[in-house]
Amino acid sequence: MLREDLTFVGTCDIAGLVRGKGFPSTELPARRKIGIGWTHSNLMQTCFGPILDTPFGTAGDLMIVPDPSAEVHVDFRDGSAPEHFFLGDVRNTDGSPWACCVRTFLRRAAEALKDASGLELLAAFEQEFVYTGVEDVPGHAYSLNAFRRQGVFGEMLMAAIRAASVHPDSFLAEYGPRQFEMTVGPDVALRAADAAVIAREMARGAAFRLENRAIFSPMPVADGAGNGVHIHFSLHDASGAPVTRDPNGPMGLSVVAMHFAAGVLHHLPALCAVTAPSPVSYFRLTPNRWAPTVADLKLQDRSASLRICPVFDAEGQEQQNAQFNLEFRVCDAAASPYMALGALIFAGADGIARELTLPDTEAALPTSLTAALDVMEESAALKSWFGPVFFEAYLRHKRSEAAYVADLSPEDLCARYAEIY
Template sequence: DGTPGPAGPRGLRRAEGERDRDSGLQVIAAFEHEFSLLGLPGERPAAAFSLQAQRAAGQFPGWLVSALAQAGTEPEMFLPEYGQRQYEVTCRPAQGVAAADRAVNVREVTREVARQMGLRTCFAPLPAPGAVTNGVHLHLSLQHADGSPLLYEPGRPNDLSELGEHWAAGVLAHLPALCALTAPTAASYLRLKPHHWSAAYACLGLRNREAALRICPVVSVGGKPLGKQYNLEFRPMDATACPHLAMAAVL
């Protein structure tokens, strides 16, 4: 009859969103995806995060961003990452189940654009022995129903509110169980190692890429309020995880 099944990941995420709304909360979220782009002509080593690495991708970034925009994912950035032929794509934050829907669309649209260009993409946590690992990072901002921030409180340590501290502590307390859903394959643990910028430590950090939960830096550009930007980044996740199930579990 079209009723969602009780164990469907998308239905679980939607139900979690309904509980949030009943509690007077709204969750703003976005997924970042890292992936390897393979089959580029005349591949040469390029410096990490460099314009040279961006140019090496040829027309792929433009085609991908255009396709993602047509798919309604509201892409924000395509940028070269630390590894050779490694890139990252981000989308505008969204409420409710839409953030996880966008994560699914990003993966499938990226693969299809690459296929049409005669290229290949690899979202695997470890694309090859000795390669730089690929992760998926979940950015979360908790707000009151009126849109005012719940995590941000100026003057407290790292501007994190008391409620935010409790929420972060809960995530970290349940981290071993959460990883069964956010890093669900054997390959996931080839990535989750110290010194891989991949969240090998169960801690909350500021500007610390080794922390499982990170307070993201915010800047006041053009008068934008810091509270609206303030978010926590859940890092021990990769593309072998189901976005809807992983996000519902973390929340």
């Protein structure tokens, strides 16, 4: 079979999907500098494909420039074409960052945290999905039998993640029918988001080669279990030392971590539009689904928006401090990991800068994407984090998506999103 090696360069966009272009791999040295051509309105592609609304029109040219630190080359050794792609930055033709580049958004958030506190954030993503290659057997959540029945998929997935230079942490059968969860190790903000995107694509790639699917939709069926994306994070000083924990602080939080958490809770109703950015996201964020419904911080409670995770028995304070982390649970795979983590960091940095304290009351989270977008639109803070161009584009993108599916029943709506994610 006559073949030529191809390389893909892409970005995980507003819709949480990796889009870009491929080219002959022999051109990679030149493409490292000039990238591949892109245009402004490509940002406005909904998850369903059509551009329903755009502030950019048909004009303008951009580049997606590959980041050498975000290269993936994984050969599944089954005769299929290797997964060879780069995640990249969207830049203007003069090489400057484009105002709507999602990776630049996360970089700016990390800088805001550093300016406010001198700290950096380490994060790790837990991602839930449905694997279609197993039969639904009731009563087998977390079971060895469910783990066994997925066959070689888990091994292929973990091997692919490792081959992509991401550290695989765990793989397990989850609570829902045919549901599994994968976790990767922690890293600094941009690399953590890269790892989340790469792990998601490796799950899809492994499932594809087994003629199945990995479905990351927030609610694959209306009356079923939801797929969440949980972001674990901790704060570290310039030397790399963890500074999130103080055994004498509220719920074990240091002062700076308490301010960070307070900022997240303060902005959380508006953040939902970024971290839970699809209509079906709000079917998951309902009572009795082990998912958040209010902006709250709790100790070791899996219904909380912000969960303080347990510290297991360890030798000495240093190891206990290193284990200590918070888990942000109002997120799903309809969100670009760059945008979700960036919004979380911006909110926390604002809490530190303003020395916010933990709230006395728990604000209700929005119950629909439209409601979340309304809250976001009224937020001067989010507008400043996005910048006016990106802010308008994001709101128009998500409002057009919500209107596009507004007349669908819950069952049909979930089916449409399961086809995409």
